Amino acid sequence: MGGRARFVLSFIVFPALLSFAWYSIFWFARHNGLRELVKALVKERSLPESSGILRTRYTGVQSIDRTLAVLTVFFWPTTDGSAPSLSLHTFVFAGAFGSAWALILLESWRQGNARTLPAIASIFGLVAQLFTFAISASLYCGLHLWFSPVSVQPKPERIVAPETVVRVLPFIFVVGYIIPCVGVILPTPGVISVDAKQVLIALWQPFPGYVSLLAFVAHLLLPHRYSSSISKRIALRIFYSASFWLAAITHAVGWGVALTSVLLPALFNEKIVHALHPREVFGVTWPSSDFRVTSLAEGVHVFLQWDFLIGCHAVLLWAAVQNALAQRRITGRVNWFGLATTVVGCETLFGPVAAAVHLMRLRDELLLQPVVRKEIRSRLNKRSSEVVARRR
Template identity: 40%
Template structure:
């Protein structure tokens, strides 16, 4: 199975080029974005004109890049395309949970000590923000499976994360990812100005860098607190810290997933609760069902095209994370001598994905992977103690 996944992940990267970039050019999204950049206006769904901000930092190449990205994201954060805004909630949860997993992998001792490229998640984070989650996720996962010693032969020492980092990660993600995401979604002009909203969006783009900097700072400032304490229970203490991180990541994936589906289904079951103009926009088929890249679809607005882009971006990126988690899960069970039932695993993944989406399922599998590896280490230590006692 791991071999199949190794071959599938690069294929996902190739499919991304077609499903996202070629499709977006053919369906009219990219031409519409170029028109918006040339006219220096943002798409507002007919609710007036908003000027595109072009100066953020004073650095011309950087400012040009930030201004070029803004027309794509604007319909998702200004509320002019309700179905896009609702689906963007799902994407934000999926990407946030996925990035918790990637950040943890970057701090695993087996990756840090080896100096591997997967130990620098900020590189892939910036690629995801400027390129796409769908292209970056399978690329990262493939590199991890190919190069990481954890992927080949995991043990408790290799998968351990410094407790200064694991204890801080939920707070780091709240500060470095959730708060910037909320800030850029504040209504304009009722609460913040259009100019400020664009500035918040530009400040949101480097979120993976914020997370990496904060994690590094936490490790430098607080690592000494955990160097001499709980030596006899170091593995269990580390596992308890990781459990909190996994619980946080699972919540990040599950809450937006459930909320979006409840709102969408409520628009069908209880349409009277919604504004008449919103009911059609929030229908599950419109929000969640992808248009096939070869369908010949043409979009009339940036918001419509951005929805199609994000649908494939989330499906492909999350599939990459889930396949990677399956490979890590299978390797860990093989390492400890537990025979897997692929049917039971498929049912488990299906139930987890139903509740929390594909990335939520991946979080659950990676959580169990760690539990299995640490339990093996605990059993080994117990046998050594019994041997010494006897």
Template identity: 30%
Template sequence: MDLPDSKKEKVTDNNGKSTMSSSPRSPTHLTGHQPSKWYHLQLRTIALFALPFLSFIGIFGTLFIGGRNGTFEHITNLVRQKTPSAVFPNTKYLLLKDYTGIRALDRQLTVLVTFFAPVVDSKNAALYLNSIYGLGQFGAAWTLLVMESLRSGNKGRAVSFIGTVGLIFQNITYAVTVPLYLFIHLLTSPIAKPSSGTHANSVLLISSLDLKILPLSITLAYIVPSILMGLDAPSQVSGHTHQKLIAFWQPFPIWTVIIQWTLRSFFQFIGSEVSSRDSKQAPAPQGASYLSSVKHVYYFALTLCVLTHLPVLLIALVPASVIADILPKLSPYASLNFFDIYVPYFPFPLTHRVSDLANGTHTFLQWDLATGSTALLLWAIVLYRNATTEKTIVDPDTNLSSHQIREMRTGEGNRVGALSIELMAKIGVWTLIAGPIGAATVLIWERDEIVRQKIKQGV
């Protein structure tokens, strides 16, 4: 029996034919891709142009400025100095130049250790706070990148060799390497393309075992070495031990890969309950299992961002007199403002020279973090919009939030200028709370939630 016309909804299928929905509670069908005008660039296209450009900005802000302002000259002079023996920056003990016995490797480690010397010195107030902020942003970004390498759709592809990528950005800079990595990801990874839920089920997912041990791997490979390299010398550790701990931190991408592989192999070998459940799961419920496991990784990354960003932001924004009264121990940092800590310094003229290595390192890391984080946030927005603009069915009884449903209903065919105000506000709020990588983490997490809904509905 037909319903009255007032209760029917007109729906257009992919062939352009109009049909009538028989119930106001029926799913809302979203139409397929609608061709846009030639001058309306899609967000993906914008990103593919922007990411290489960001890499060039990274080259300028880190390598070019570092070469012009004397930062690299400070490091080179210390590394080459033989008579008298070079002294570790701002200390009285000698600069260590022998770590492995391999000359080329020892020289590179000496360069990196010298560069990071002022980073872990709390007397360099602005740089020290920027380093605390960077610890969380960089760690969360690394977590997202490792997750991406573990996704089933990326196995065997260039983007899956994350240990190699990590070593490159540790030696060439995060700001230069990560935008190019994300550019390659958007071009080559099936995960970077809009797809149906059934297709996403075969490319997006990660082994539950990998997800459950990933936070531990990041903690052991990155967070613990970061804490150890921050131990004060000579009050807590000797000068030589301090330098060795800084050197030990440098290849943390390799430590991450080794620890992740070792833990996975161990749990698989002993046939633990976790590994057993993971291996016996049928493909159908795997999406739900994935989401229940991956949320702990997203919580981990987001917590890392919040705990290292909010305290630093408050110090930058709260009046100095208030900080001095409430927390006298933070008085050396009270006079710093937002720009001192976060905003990359643009030298004018370009012949400007830094007064010491600490200032040069601070400028370098400001550009490094800002550029690399911008690239990751842009990439996350593209992946989020892929999930919300692809053809799907919105179940009225879905547990997605109302704003996610609105994104799915209104996002189809949207160009970059049509990014919703709600999405932009969400990015702004999370950037304020957890920094740009925190915002990127939330977007990737919500992307997974939306794709899970597609998998659940079989669309």
């Protein structure tokens, strides 16, 4: 896969995904009535399916407070459990989004990406929160593929990241992402007040900044020591395992519940069994249709379905290309059949982002394998020399 292929992907394919994301998400939201509905709720200071009053003051800065109020209204139906199909879809989306962002944050710490655009992960994270995951992922993946030295010429030394950071990233995501996600779904008013929940939703928004800052602080404060390539590979395996299972488990649970509602509908309340049908949860409504929203939850669900579908597959395509580039670098050719089989099988069983994580893990293993083998041989030779010296 040479420069021409990277050019086509970076400047045609990913920009096309970005354009379609804008059309299917923002253009469609304006034409199906979602945008007007959100604006009306903000103007009335109302929360959907709630008697609470919308909070409109957080920082005292009007533009920021206005943005947070809009985001609070938008995300409210994803957190209150009033729409089962939206809640189940959000659960799957949350796992995939967290894993995808873990991959991007790791890329920002790669030695080969230092002082390049892919190193500024927090900026792309905030773009995802303000302008959707689909747009941010398409933008990041296209830029990474063209500007990142890791993509241009993948080498073992270029994919190395500080072992301390790699080891703490799973814990950072628990603190900076998973715990806040749990916080925003706490029920009101039984556990927290309506106002407190709005504050939690607002605080959750800049989570990419939280995890980036925590990673930087860990890099500064935690002790650094020389570590072998074997130790670094183990740290990467732990990171990839945590990221994989976050996406895979949420995917499996989401689809498991949806399919069970079809196969064993008697297990569910009659009022929600239809809402849990796979078509209702994961199906998409085409922007070219004359669809009009009848509730905020319905509009948000349609919005997030496209956001999820485009964003996740942008990351999967990027990971597949990274894997192919590494294969070309190490073996001189790309096993396209094996790559396609891995993508299809892994996505079907574990979801698109889990498949992307798996492909990136294979990429790293392939690039690090010669270095690790050399280190193992060096260790064995050293031990053999020590044994011979002792016998003498």
